[in-house]
Amino acid sequence: MAGVLEVRDLSKSFDGIVVASHIDLTLKSGSIVGLIGPNGAGKTSLFNLISGVVKFDSGTVLLDGSPLDRLKFHQRVRGGLSRTWQHTRLFPSLPVIDNLLIATHDYPGERLVNVLFGRRRLKAHDSVARDKAVGILGKMGLANVADDLVSDLPYGQQKLVGVARALMGDAKCLLLDEPMAGVEGQAYAAMQRVVREVAESGVAVCVVEHNIAFIRDLCDEGVFMFSGAIMARGSVAELIRDPQLTELYFGH
Amino acid sequence: MEYLYGIIIIIGLYVILATSFNLIIGYGGLVSIAHPVFFALGAYTSAVLSRDFGAPVLLAMLAGTLVALLASIALALPSLRVSGDYLLIASIGFQLGILEVIKNVRFTGGPGGFTNIPPFLIREFGRESYVVLVLAVMVAVILLVWWISRSDYGRAMSAMRDDELAFSSIGRDAMWMKIAIFGLGSGIAGLAGSLYAHYFRFIAPEQFEILQSSVILTMVVVGGLRTTWGPVVGALLLQALPQAISFLHLPPSVLGPIQGILFTGLVLVFMFFRPQGLVPAKEVWRAVQRPTGKAGENR
Ligand SMILES: Nc1ncnc2c1ncn2[C@@H]1O[C@H](COP(=O)(O)OP(=O)(O)O)[C@@H](O)[C@H]1O
Numbered sequence: 001m002a003g004v005l006e007v008r009d010l011s012k013s014f015d016g017i018v019v020a021s022h023i024d025l026t027l028k029s030g031s032i033v034g035l036i037g038p039n040g041a042g043k044t045s046l047f048n049l050i051s052g053v054v055k056f057d058s059g060t061v062l063l064d065g066s067p068l069d070r071l072k073f074h075q076r077v078r079g080g081l082s083r084t085w086q087h088t089r090l091f092p093s094l095p096v097i098d099n100l101l102i103a104t105h106d107y108p109g110e111r112l113v114n115v116l117f118g119r120r121r122l123k124a125h126d127s128v129a130r131d132k133a134v135g136i137l138g139k140m141g142l143a144n145v146a147d148d149l150v151s152d153l154p155y156g157q158q159k160l161v162g163v164a165r166a167l168m169g170d171a172k173c174l175l176l177d178e179p180m181a182g183v184e185g186q187a188y189a190a191m192q193r194v195v196r197e198v199a200e201s202g203v204a205v206c207v208v209e210h211n212i213a214f215i216r217d218l219c220d221e222g223v224f225m226f227s228g229a230i231m232a233r234g235s236v237a238e239l240i241r242d243p244q245l246t247e248l249y250f251g252h
Numbered sequence: 253m254e255y256l257y258g259i260i261i262i263i264g265l266y267v268i269l270a271t272s273f274n275l276i277i278g279y280g281g282l283v284s285i286a287h288p289v290f291f292a293l294g295a296y297t298s299a300v301l302s303r304d305f306g307a308p309v310l311l312a313m314l315a316g317t318l319v320a321l322l323a324s325i326a327l328a329l330p331s332l333r334v335s336g337d338y339l340l341i342a343s344i345g346f347q348l349g350i351l352e353v354i355k356n357v358r359f360t361g362g363p364g365g366f367t368n369i370p371p372f373l374i375r376e377f378g379r380e381s382y383v384v385l386v387l388a389v390m391v392a393v394i395l396l397v398w399w400i401s402r403s404d405y406g407r408a409m410s411a412m413r414d415d416e417l418a419f420s421s422i423g424r425d426a427m428w429m430k431i432a433i434f435g436l437g438s439g440i441a442g443l444a445g446s447l448y449a450h451y452f453r454f455i456a457p458e459q460f461e462i463l464q465s466s467v468i469l470t471m472v473v474v475g476g477l478r479t480t481w482g483p484v485v486g487a488l489l490l491q492a493l494p495q496a497i498s499f500l501h502l503p504p505s506v507l508g509p510i511q512g513i514l515f516t517g518l519v520l521v522f523m524f525f526r527p528q529g530l531v532p533a534k535e536v537w538r539a540v541q542r543p544t545g546k547a548g549e550n551r
């Protein structure tokens with residue numbers, strides 16, 4: 001079965017610093033891939049290349065069989081690619097619920113004509129989006145902070161809001177960049193449950209994470225990255241048992 | 253009375269200009285200095301079409317608005333494709349360039365200005381009717397910008413200003429939003445220009461110089477960026493001020509510089525002592541209506 005997302009022979013370097021070297025990666029519907037590797041390995045860069053934040057030098061990225069190369073970041077997202085940020089990047093001037101309401105696949109409020117002449121469309125969208133947002137927040141244990149400002153939340157909860165926001169948009173492929181970094185223990189189960197549920201609904205998921213237990217419990221497959229290249233693939237349990245990789249991971 | 257009407261209309265038009273500029277720079281986060289030239293495009297289009305091509309004034313005004321709107325989109329489209337910063341540079345070129353064209357082509361009357369612009373409403377219904385028209389447009393513009401800022405579009409503008417990359421990461425298109433904001437704000441400036449032309453019936457390039465841009469900016473900043481009443485208060489204050497000075501009967505050679513110093517001084521004072529302006533903006537975006545239930549009630 002062809003993957004939802006196919007990365008083929010992707011390469012990129014910044015002034016000689018190689019951040020991606022001939023990367024091949026397939027993300028399949030319903031499966032969760034864990035992307036591990038030490039800091040600076042190029043994990044975030046890979047997400048940036050796939051999503052279009054950074055242009056790659058060579059290679060291809062296919063989403064559902066069609067190339068993404070010519071599409072801008074937001075167009076790729078509209079096409080079904082969703083990602084989160086290592087450092088949250090929420091909208092501080094909006095309450096939590098509004099951070100989610102604005103992140104639906106279609107947001108009629110981004111067109112002025114609708115604001116002036118499409119009140120019914122806006123209302124219809126608002127009620128559907130609100131139900132969805134409240135549902136997602138509930139699952140993540142954030143229901144009671146829906147009306148708070150994101151900047152008033154502890155960092156761990158902000159990370160959860162970031163994931164919640166990425167779930168609003170009906171993605172086919174979800175890229176999570178260190179969702180657990182800074183998240184306290186009690187959210188562990190909630191995050192596991194939510195990500196698994198998303199995958200079960202047919203989404204292809206890729207998770208970058210340093211919390212090895214989290215990724216081992218969650219992922220069907222692991223990929224080890226180092227210095228811009230994929231060094232090994234296998235189950236996460238295998239990868240972390242490999243002494244050579246462990247050495248690369250922790251440094252000498 | 254005529255003198256008073258003139259002042260009211262000028263103040264009304266500056267409120268329109270400041271409010272529309274607030275949409276661009278405050279809500280849209282777009283830095284442009286070309287607001288006066290869109291004002292000019294509206295004024296000249298409307299004046300030329302009605303005087304020299306026999307267009308009915310109302311249609312000419314609509315055309316003036318449309319020309320400003322289309323010109324602003326033509327300016328924003330290529331520059332915003334590159335990046336937000338290019339808009340400022342492009343707007344400087346546009347402001348200076350278009351004004352230079354106006355000064356140098358025949359059909360605009362050149363540097364001497366364009367005279368005998370057909371009046372509107374005044375002959376039939378008196379000057380009061382024009383005052384009412386301008387004030388009605390002013391109120392409509394204030395309401396429009398208020399409505400937009402508190403609507404779903406306002407939510408999107410807040411998010412876009414907060415973090416454009418994050419805005420893209422949820423599938424939203426910042427570029428087209430910016431173009432729409434710039435187009436609407438500049439179109440409104442064009443409308444103000446048309447309204448100006450058919451009341452005062454004389455327009456000249458020096459009325460639309462780049463200096464006007466700092467006047468409008470001062471109104472918005474001193475009044476309060478990103479607020480409904482800020483630009484209104486700012487326009488009132490900064491129009492009342494020169495009027496008050498003009499009562500001193502200073503010669504024009506002194507008056508100009510004094511106004512310049514006063515405006516610059518005000519901006520500096522506000523930057524240091526009250527950067528939020530007279531009417532401070534709320535830091536949190538809120539919709540016009542919050543749904544019932546706990547949302548919005550407990551804060
Ligand atoms: N925009 C950029 N310009 C130059 N170097 C970059 C840029 N982005 C990332 N890098 C470099 O790429 C390497 C990989 O970084 P990153 O993808 O953030 O790693 P990871 O997420 O695995 O910790 C680092 O050495 C980093 O300095």
Ligand SMILES: [Mg+2]
Pocket residue numbers: 043044045086
């Ligand atoms: Mg990273």
